[in-house]
Amino acid sequence: MNNPSHDVYMDYMISRDESHYNVRFILLVSIVAALGGLLFGFDTAIISGTIPYITTYFNLGAYQLGWAVSSIIAGCVLGAAVAGKLAEAYGRRFILLVCALLFALSAVGVSLSSNLTVFIGFRIIGGLGVGAAAMVSPMYIAEMAPATWRGRLVATYQLAIVTGILLAYLTNYALANTGENNWRWMFASQLLPAVLFGILLLLVPETPRWLVKVKREGQAKNILRKTGGDAYSQSEIARIKQSFDEWERVKITDLFSSTYWPIVLIGIMLAIFQQITGINAILYYAPVIFKETGIETSNSLLKTIGVGVIMVLSTFIAIASVDNIGRRKLLLWGSALMGLSLLTVSLCFHYQYFANYIVLIAMLVYVGTFGATLGAVTWVYLSEIFPNRVRGLALSISTVVLWLADFFVTYAFPIMTKELGTSMTLITYAAFCGMAFIYILLKLPETKNKSLEDIEKLLIKSK
Numbered sequence: 001m002n003n004p005s006h007d008v009y010m011d012y013m014i015s016r017d018e019s020h021y022n023v024r025f026i027l028l029v030s031i032v033a034a035l036g037g038l039l040f041g042f043d044t045a046i047i048s049g050t051i052p053y054i055t056t057y058f059n060l061g062a063y064q065l066g067w068a069v070s071s072i073i074a075g076c077v078l079g080a081a082v083a084g085k086l087a088e089a090y091g092r093r094f095i096l097l098v099c100a101l102l103f104a105l106s107a108v109g110v111s112l113s114s115n116l117t118v119f120i121g122f123r124i125i126g127g128l129g130v131g132a133a134a135m136v137s138p139m140y141i142a143e144m145a146p147a148t149w150r151g152r153l154v155a156t157y158q159l160a161i162v163t164g165i166l167l168a169y170l171t172n173y174a175l176a177n178t179g180e181n182n183w184r185w186m187f188a189s190q191l192l193p194a195v196l197f198g199i200l201l202l203l204v205p206e207t208p209r210w211l212v213k214v215k216r217e218g219q220a221k222n223i224l225r226k227t228g229g230d231a232y233s234q235s236e237i238a239r240i241k242q243s244f245d246e247w248e249r250v251k252i253t254d255l256f257s258s259t260y261w262p263i264v265l266i267g268i269m270l271a272i273f274q275q276i277t278g279i280n281a282i283l284y285y286a287p288v289i290f291k292e293t294g295i296e297t298s299n300s301l302l303k304t305i306g307v308g309v310i311m312v313l314s315t316f317i318a319i320a321s322v323d324n325i326g327r328r329k330l331l332l333w334g335s336a337l338m339g340l341s342l343l344t345v346s347l348c349f350h351y352q353y354f355a356n357y358i359v360l361i362a363m364l365v366y367v368g369t370f371g372a373t374l375g376a377v378t379w380v381y382l383s384e385i386f387p388n389r390v391r392g393l394a395l396s397i398s399t400v401v402l403w404l405a406d407f408f409v410t411y412a413f414p415i416m417t418k419e420l421g422t423s424m425t426l427i428t429y430a431a432f433c434g435m436a437f438i439y440i441l442l443k444l445p446e447t448k449n450k451s452l453e454d455i456e457k458l459l460i461k462s463k
Contacts, residue, residue, distance in 0.1 A: 021146060021228045029204045030153040033140040034160040035197045036096055036133035039103045041164025043126050043190055044072060045283055048304065049172025050183040057183070058116045062418050066411040069285075071120040073407035075127020076134065080403050083132035084396025088213075091206045092140040095132055100198030102129030107190035126190070135399040139391065142383035143207035146228060147451040151322035151380050158376030159315040164193070165283060166308030173305055212240045239453045244389060252393055260387075263459045264394050266443055267382050270331075271402035273436035274378040277338055278429030279370050280406050281413040282363065283307070288414075289363075292349075292422060303360060310364045314371035326448040327377050331440045334373020339433030341366035346426035374436075384447055387456040 047069050055065055079102075087095045106126025113119035138157045145153040175185045208220035217237065224233035255264050282289070286304045322330060344362040348354065386394040416425040447455050 020232065021149075022226055025226055026145065026149065026153070029144050030141050030156055032197075032200045032204045033096065033137045033144075034157045035193070035200060036099060036137035037157040037160030038164035038167070039099070039190075039193055039197055040130050040134055040137075041161040041166075042168045042193055043103060043106065043130050043164075044280070045165040045168035045308075046172065046186055046190060047072070048169070048283065048286060049176065050186050051285070051288060053183040054119075058119070060116075062414045064116070066414050068116065068120065068123075069414075070407050070411040071123045072127040072130065073403055073410055075124035075129075076131030076403040077127075077400055077407065078124075079128035079131025079133075080135050080396055080399035081131075082396075083135045083399075084392040084394075086132075087136050087139065088210075088392040091210050091214075092136050092143070093201060093204065093206045095136050096140065097198060097201050099129040099133040099136070100194055100201060102126060102132075103194035103197065104191055107188055107194060110190075111184045111188035131399065131403055134403075135395055138379045138383040139395055140207055143209045144223075144227070146232075147454075148323065148449055150384060151327070151448060152319050154380040154383050155315065155319040155322050155376040157379050158371070159312065159319060162308070162311035162315050162371055162375065166305070166312050167193075169305045169308040173302060208236070209240055212237070213244060217241075239451065243387065243453045243456060252397075255390060255394055255397065259460060260390060260394070263385055264397065267385060267394060267398035268401045269439055270378055270381060270444070271398045272405045273335070273432065273439065274374050275402055275405035275409055276429070276432045277335065277370075277374065277436055278342060278409060278426070278432070279367070279375070281409050281425075281429070282367065285413055286363070289422065290360075306360070307363065307367050310368040311371040311375070314368040315376055317372040318376035321372075322377055322380055323448055326446050327381050328440065328444050328446045330373045330377045331381075331444065332437060334369050334377070335433045335436040335440060337369040338366050338374070339430045339437070341369065342426050342430035342433065346423045346430060349421070349426065350423040381444075381447065384455055385459060387460055 051065070051069070054060065054068060058064070058068070060068060079099075083095055102125055106122050106129065109122030109125065110119060113122060138154050141154050141157060142150055171189045172186055175182050175189070178185055205223050206219070208223045211217070211220035211223070220240070221233050221237055224236045227233075228236075254260060286307050290303050318330065341362045345359055345366070348359050348362070382395060382398050413425065416428070420428075445459065447458075450458065
């Protein structure tokens, strides 16, 4: 019996005369790679429900709490820094398998920690996997996807991230009343998705662009043939080979040349704006923020689940619109609406007005807008704007900067709220949203419906 909803989805995915594509294969490899995002979201958000318990267990002050929460991001920075070079040397799929192993080690180690040093050490190990997967998963999807599907498929990576966040929130709520070791069970729950990710990665191939790069053209042709048939395989191989043939081998210092630096700078700035607009401070500390409005811990965890649900639903908007509306318009609308939402919450805290669910509604609008715009579209944009020869290095730099910005925001939030108050902290994030709007308006070109090689010709000037 046919599933009507499945048929509608399949019809949407094979629109624009794309019936020659192998839909099942493309979706399989994209979804498996996107599971790296699920681990990303789960591992980073699971800390939100444990904050009251680890604060008591480890006797944490504001600065120690900031470090305990943000320590995973220190690992993310290092993971992103080395992942680009390792992905170029050993392949995208192999690095994702290593990430799955790191996720599993972190889950076991953190859940068994008896002192803060061990706790932070294993959080950093998990961060290595998160940081590497955050760079390699969207790269893998972008290199496997046909041009007109790429936005939708890379956006599934953000869907996986927010699904991971929602699963973490649900897990925290389910385990909140399991006794004094509840926080240990919360962290241990990361093991299951890590093992699943590792097993599923064994079912997918390496990307054809990396295979061409390492002179394994026959394997690349087979994968492209499986993706879209003989004609598609021949045309894509020609495009890929031309892209590699036209450029000399580059070093990391070459990224700062007049040829590459303008586009590298765009990637860096977009990565920064995705984070300094405050999203991870809101996600990691959502229960704490809700508790400040007078809500009990259990109810604050329940409202946090609502935040996670909105993020998942909003990401479907990004998947449906990123290849139609375009990257640039979504980023502009997103930064504007996020800024207005943060301003609303800030005013509520300033005037201590917590009635009529205004804070909850504004926060849901904020995270929903992020999920539909800056959350998903940033990963799409970063995965596609860099040329084939430098994609690993350039994406690595952008991702490192993204994690550094995330670390700063996450570490600083409890300190800023203590020193400045919640209202001023949130209005600072709103100001960054305004800056993001101006930068996107002035600097970001549109890239929808273009092949990676066509984007390269658009953005990089010939030597």
